[in-house]
Amino acid sequence: MNQVQCKELLLEDTDICKALIESMHTYSIEVMVLGAPSRSGIVRRFRTTDVPSNVTKGAPPFSTIYIISKGKVSSVKTSTAPLVSAKTTSAPALAPTTIHNGYQLHPQLASQSVADRIIDSQSMRNYTPRCM
Numbered sequence: 396m397n398q399v400q401c402k403e404l405l406l407e408d409t410d411i412c413k414a415l416i417e418s419m420h421t422y423s424i425e426v427m428v429l430g431a432p433s434r435s436g437i438v439r440r441f442r443t444t445d446v447p448s449n450v451t452k453g454a455p456p457f458s459t460i461y462i463i464s465k466g467k468v469s470s471v472k473t474s475t476a477p478l479v480s481a482k483t484t485s486a487p488a489l490a491p492t493t494i495h496n497g498y499q500l501h502p503q504l505a506s507q508s509v510a511d512r513i514i515d516s517q518s519m520r521n522y523t524p525r526c527m
Contacts, residue, residue, distance in 0.1 A: 404418060404422065406418055411446050412444070412446055412449040412450050412453065415427070415429075415446075415450045416450060416453040416454060416455075419454060419455055419458050420455055423457070423478055424458060425457060425458055425459065425474065425478055426458065426459050426460075426461070427450070427454075427458060427459075427460050427461070428460075428461045428463060429446070429447045429450060429460065429461070429462050429463070430447075430462075430463050430464070431445075431447045431462050431463065431464040431469060432464075433464060433465060447460075447462045447470075451470070451472045454472060456474060456475045456476040457474050457476050457477060457478040457479075458472075458474055459471070459472065459473050459474045460472040
């Protein structure tokens, strides 16, 4: 039996859709699974934004998005382009103090890989993780 390997990522932003889409670009997330609430008539009337639909529309072409509702896959947006690794592109490597996503990285953080930064940020938490 194959086991699913995944990593936990904590995102904090006022715009949920924007945070999810930016993290897909930043961390090169190829597969994302989102839950969709069941829609009753009153919820449809008052809720104007639908997070799974908006994330699907703004997702990068290298990602596949599964939307789950009531225990079943309700929709799938498949990837239309392969993920291009940083080693095969001709773009210059990030300098230690390069501005990344609008923020200037600390030289020590810039030299770390994305996975190492995620692990470091998880170990620096001062709270216990929620049970899911």
